[in-house]
Amino acid sequence: MLFREGEKAARLSAFVLLALSILKGIVAVLSGSIALLADTIHSFSDIFSSIAVWAGLKLIQKKPSEKFPYGYYKAETFSLLTVSLIITVSGALILKESTDQLFEPKGVSFPVLALTTAGLSALVSYVLARIKGKTGLKIGSQSLISEGQHSLVDVYTSLLVVAGVLISQYGYFVAQVLVGLAIGVYVVKVGLWFGKDSVLVLMDACLSPQKAKEIREIAESVHGVKGVHNIRLRKSGPVSFGEMEIELQDDLPLNKAHMISEEIETKIRKQLKDIESITIHMGPAVKERIKIAIPVLEDKRLESMTALHFGKAPYFAFVVIEKGQIERVYIRVNKAAGMTQKKGIAVSHLILDQKVDVLLAGGVGEGPFHVLRDSSVQIYYLPKSVEIREAVYMLNQGILDRMVSPTQNHEKDSRQ
Numbered sequence: 001m002l003f004r005e006g007e008k009a010a011r012l013s014a015f016v017l018l019a020l021s022i023l024k025g026i027v028a029v030l031s032g033s034i035a036l037l038a039d040t041i042h043s044f045s046d047i048f049s050s051i052a053v054w055a056g057l058k059l060i061q062k063k064p065s066e067k068f069p070y071g072y073y074k075a076e077t078f079s080l081l082t083v084s085l086i087i088t089v090s091g092a093l094i095l096k097e098s099t100d101q102l103f104e105p106k107g108v109s110f111p112v113l114a115l116t117t118a119g120l121s122a123l124v125s126y127v128l129a130r131i132k133g134k135t136g137l138k139i140g141s142q143s144l145i146s147e148g149q150h151s152l153v154d155v156y157t158s159l160l161v162v163a164g165v166l167i168s169q170y171g172y173f174v175a176q177v178l179v180g181l182a183i184g185v186y187v188v189k190v191g192l193w194f195g196k197d198s199v200l201v202l203m204d205a206c207l208s209p210q211k212a213k214e215i216r217e218i219a220e221s222v223h224g225v226k227g228v229h230n231i232r233l234r235k236s237g238p239v240s241f242g243e244m245e246i247e248l249q250d251d252l253p254l255n256k257a258h259m260i261s262e263e264i265e266t267k268i269r270k271q272l273k274d275i276e277s278i279t280i281h282m283g284p285a286v287k288e289r290i291k292i293a294i295p296v297l298e299d300k301r302l303e304s305m306t307a308l309h310f311g312k313a314p315y316f317a318f319v320v321i322e323k324g325q326i327e328r329v330y331i332r333v334n335k336a337a338g339m340t341q342k343k344g345i346a347v348s349h350l351i352l353d354q355k356v357d358v359l360l361a362g363g364v365g366e367g368p369f370h371v372l373r374d375s376s377v378q379i380y381y382l383p384k385s386v387e388i389r390e391a392v393y394m395l396n397q398g399i400l401d402r403m404v405s406p407t408q409n410h411e412k413d414s415r416q
């Protein structure tokens with residue numbers, strides 16, 4: 001239970017900050033140091049950010065329920081928004097208290113006590129920064145790591161108080177006021193920054209274009225993926241949910257398609273740890289340019305009549321279609337036509353050499369059927385002998401049926 005450790009660190013931080021702000025508050029009132037008062041308000045508002053981190057870590061461990069199927073992650077964002085309000089208001093309060101004294105700065109009573117308290121505060125902040133930073137790294141919690149960095153800045157604000165009190169001992173009372181103002185500006189900035197961050201998350205803004213790019217690269221690297229589109233990510237507290245579309249070969253069996261999407265998801269979750277889930281929509285790849293092979297009886301370009309028998313056809317026509325229009329036609333002699341053995345396989349390889357996407361034929365025997373299908377050539381059944389132009393038209397109109405199994409006894413059936 002790693003997150004428990006993070007919870008413990010955040011809870012410790014909240015309690016220590018509470019004790020520290022009470023101590024600083026008492027000394028600030030006793031000494032009348034405006035710089036120490038500013039830092040007290042600051043520490044007090046910091047309690048809430050520790051509580052928010054603690055709540056976030058607690059919520060990550062809560063399993064999604066029927067009522068909250070996406071988990072409780074957004075509660076962290078929500079609490080961060082509340083915290084940002086508290087912090088911003090505290091910053092404004094610090095600024096007000098400091099400006100009130102700007103034109104009549106006061107000195108410090110009990111300077112040694114004030115200095116010791118500010119020094120102790122710096123030391124405590126440093127220890128808290130170390131604990132939160134180390135635990136954050138160990139459990140991989142970004143919010144805890146940020147909290148650690150925040151506490152490190154708190155060390156400097158307390159040191160500023162030390163400097164302000166020291167300088168005011170030499171009669172430059174305004175130094176304290178300036179420290180108060182600096183702390184006020186810093187606290188307002190932190191508050192607004194938290195606020196902006198949480199509003200963006202609540203609005204499902206795209207916060208990491210870089211992550212989307214990485215996801216695209218992972219998906220494209222998976223064998224069988226022909227295209228990747230519409231990657232969308234949204235943050236939910238400490239985790240992200242995503243959606244994407246992929247293009248696959250259109251006659252891929254469902255189990256293979258599913259395997260591909262599983263592989264993508266596994267790789268993404270392995271590389272990007274904060275992705276809670278990614279939904280992958282699968283669709284057929286749309287090719288704008290395809291090449292069709294058609295067995296033909298003669299070499300009369302688009303007017304050539306198609307041959308119903310695949311292996312014995314004297315010629316093969318190759319038609320390139322771009323966006324539904326015939327762009328190019330060329331005809332090759334079927335050198336395998338006269339072979340007595342394995343003719344079908346030899347013809348299949350002639351076709352594959354031309355990098356064909358689609359074959360139109362009256363029948364295709366078992367051997368060539370599998371050779372072509374394994375190379376992702378789509379085979380359509382052409383029921384009668386027609387001109388090439390007509391055959392392509394039929395294909396474009398979606399009239400032709402896909403051949404899903406080899407033609408039985410097609411040697412006998414073929415009429416040439």
Ligand SMILES: [Zn+2]
Pocket residue numbers: 042043046150151153154
């Ligand atoms: Zn702080």
